[in-house]
Amino acid sequence: MNEQRPANIPVRPGGDPRLVVARLVRLDGTEVFLPGRSVRYSGQSHVMVAVGSPVEYFWLRKDDVTDAE
Numbered sequence: 872m873n874e875q876r877p878a879n880i881p882v883r884p885g886g887d888p889r890l891v892v893a894r895l896v897r898l899d900g901t902e903v904f905l906p907g908r909s910v911r912y913s914g915q916s917h918v919m920v921a922v923g924s925p926v927e928y929f930w931l932r933k934d935d936v937t938d939a940e
Contacts, residue, residue, distance in 0.1 A: 872898060876930045877913035886912045890939040893920045893931060906939060 873896040888908050895903045907922035918936045921928050 872896060873931065873935055874929045875917065875932055877917040879913060880930075881911055881913055891918070891920055892937045892939050893922050893929065894935040894937075895922075895929065895931075909936070 873894070886909070888910065891907055891909050893905050893907050895905060897903065905922045907920045909918050910921050910928065911919040913919075913930075916933060917930050918933055919928055919930050920936060
């Protein structure tokens with residue numbers, strides 16, 4: 872899985888929530904692109920995204936998250 876926690880996790884959400892497409896890499900190496908929304912930002916390097924129903928949260932590198940709009 873390409874989930875990666877940043878070194879410093881912000882306590883409060885930073886920035887406006889946006890609709891995004893998250894690139895998740897499964898343990899077998901396959902890639903899945905899922906719609907979601909941004910929840911938190913850690914500087915310029917990481918984004919916490921919420922995807923699915925029920926909602927799951929993942930910290931991803933910004934390179935793995937694209938704006939949906």
